[in-house]
Amino acid sequence: MAFAYVLVSFSASVVKSPNFSALADKVANGEVSFLPVTVISAILLFILREILEAIKKKRESKRKLFAYKSLLAEELELNLWAQRQLLGIINEIEEQEKDHPDAKYTLVIKETGKEYIQGRDGDQFIFGCPIPPVQDKYYEVFISNIAELDEKLFDLAQSSYEEVRNMAHVRNGLIEGLLADQNDEPYPHDIRKSGFFHYAKNELPDTFDAMNALYVECTGKQLKNFRLR
Structure with missing residues (x-):
């Protein structure tokens, strides 16, 4: 449960970020029809890094x-x-x-x-x-x-x-x-x-x-x- 909470929290942080919003707008306007693999990978790595950092800080x-x-x-x-x-x-x-x-x-x-x-x-x-x-x-x-x-x-x-x-x-x-x-x-x-x-x-x-x-x-x-x- 704790891990899921952290995952949801940081996913929400990513969604609210300016870069993600700009990319979402482009997808919605048809400027970008799909998310590049590199973008998806970067998002996943960002979420994973933030989760690991949050766990580290919590333990500290x-x-x-x-x-x-x-x-x-x-x-x-x-x-x-x-x-x-x-x-x-x-x-x-x-x-x-x-x-x-x-x-x-x-x-x-x-x-x-x-x-x-x-x-x-x-x-x-x-x-x-x-x-x-x-x-x-x-x-x-x-x-x-x-x-x-x-x-x-x-x-x-x-x-x-x-x-x-x-x-x-x-x-x-x-x-x-x-x-x-x-x-x-x-x-x-x-x-x-x-x-x-x-x-x-x-x-x-x-x-x-x-x-x-x-x-x-x-x-x-x-x-x-x-x-x-």
Whole structure:
């Protein structure tokens, strides 16, 4: 069926071409009583060439789309780790508050440049873990190409990564809260009292829902497995 559709489509293109129309007019006016073999051969070769080119382009588009979906899925798995880690940090700090109401949480940057949160109650270390980055590299590189190939995937990618950017904003808010004392910010220096946790817990579930919708479109599966790197 697909081959027949392509054949009909390109046959129609040939019929609509100026050269074919001119030749048809000559046949209709009696100027040419039959189509020369060379003309028929040229028409058939043109149709065949166009069909083969269309098949080639379709296969190339499918390969590109598969690659884009695979890379976006990989990036979503990385962002799932970031989403879970951010929620985990918030839940851990809230759970620690009862036993360590005077704990202080700070940002630590390792020699590798990676950012960590660290919690201490006086000299006692009570909590620490990395704050993973939010990824949008593949989205930024491929979104314009995706727009040309698949409208549905383009729309889902846009809405998903809008929420991913919101998650990046949550991450930045966490880091700003951890640096509030150091930077002498004009809001509570204890991140637990700044209202940040309420905001973050409202935003992060929406991020997952949007990422999951895109992941299903890319892989046919639910977004369950995260990727650390």
